[in-house]
Amino acid sequence: MDLMEIIKGRRATRRYEDKEIPKEDIKKILEAGIWAPSGSNLQSWEFVVVLDKELIEKIKMISPGLFGNPAMLVVGCINVERAKKGGKIGYPMAMMDVSMAFQNMMLMAYSLGIGSCPVLSFNKIALKELLEIPEHVDPILIVTFGYPKFWPKPPRRRPIKEVMHLDKFGRPFEE
Amino acid sequence: MTSLEDLLKSDEFKLLSFLITSARGCVDEPQLYGPLRLVDAAARLITIWEKEGKAPPEILKLRDLIEEKEYSVMYSEEEFIQFLDELSKELAKLIKEKA
Numbered sequence: 001m002d003l004m005e006i007i008k009g010r011r012a013t014r015r016y017e018d019k020e021i022p023k024e025d026i027k028k029i030l031e032a033g034i035w036a037p038s039g040s041n042l043q044s045w046e047f048v049v050v051l052d053k054e055l056i057e058k059i060k061m062i063s064p065g066l067f068g069n070p071a072m073l074v075v076g077c078i079n080v081e082r083a084k085k086g087g088k089i090g091y092p093m094a095m096m097d098v099s100m101a102f103q104n105m106m107l108m109a110y111s112l113g114i115g116s117c118p119v120l121s122f123n124k125i126a127l128k129e130l131l132e133i134p135e136h137v138d139p140i141l142i143v144t145f146g147y148p149k150f151w152p153k154p155p156r157r158r159p160i161k162e163v164m165h166l167d168k169f170g171r172p173f174e175e
Numbered sequence: 176m177t178s179l180e181d182l183l184k185s186d187e188f189k190l191l192s193f194l195i196t197s198a199r200g201c202v203d204e205p206q207l208y209g210p211l212r213l214v215d216a217a218a219r220l221i222t223i224w225e226k227e228g229k230a231p232p233e234i235l236k237l238r239d240l241i242e243e244k245e246y247s248v249m250y251s252e253e254e255f256i257q258f259l260d261e262l263s264k265e266l267a268k269l270i271k272e273k274a
């Protein structure tokens with residue numbers, strides 16, 4: 001699949017088939033994640049991969065934004081101690097790093113026919129308790145993965161000429 | 176009396192958990208996520224009734240409508256509000272004709 005096709009094809013999927021993801025595909029998705037860029041190469045990220053169905057059900061109970069029955073959850077976290085090495089911008093930088101890692105994972109997943117959906121609506125305190133995440137590690141984003149029942153239609157995109165500015169702000173980049 | 180363990184495994188407890196964590200989430204989340212969580216809870220309640228054999232087709236239709244249109248909140252505020260209006264109207268029809 002062409003890269004642009006993968007980028008444009010990825011959709012947030014919230015209804016999944018009851019089907020497991022093969023181990024080799026899981027590894028590809030996770031590996032794509034850790035090859036994302038990271039500020040100062042700090043890699044202040046930690047990821048908790050959840051495959052246990054009962055545990056996924058428990059996480060769903062404390063995550064109002066988590067829909068459907070995904071086969072896998074990846075909980076993206078910031079290792080606050082590592083992020084401190086980035087100074088005052090260490091934490092926001094780590095947020096961007098985790099986001100970029102997840103984008104890699106979601107694109108890799110799509111290329112393998114696997115859907116995904118980022119979830120921010122979860123109870124952080126409850127999630128830390130459930131997954132025994134230590135004090136210095138902050139869960140910031142969950143991404144669900146699974147085989148979608150259908151691929152949702154793409155939402156409208158703000159056009160390039162509206163959001164891209166050429167040389168100075170306000171001068172539209174004409175396509 | 177139902178044991179705590181049984182209760183914790185029940186769909187009603189899942190709904191309770193959804194309501195509590197939604198309450199906390201709504202403090203920080205976009206304003207329209209409040210109504211989203213409410214209609215989502217309504218759909219979950221209907222699913223519980225369905226499992227218990229208590230949901231007639233008219234009620235299941237409400238759930239189907241929610242599941243079909245609740246995600247419009249991610250794309251269009253106008254569409255989402257129209258959906259809430261439509262849902263309210265369908266509910267009112269049921270109350271008017273059957274209650």
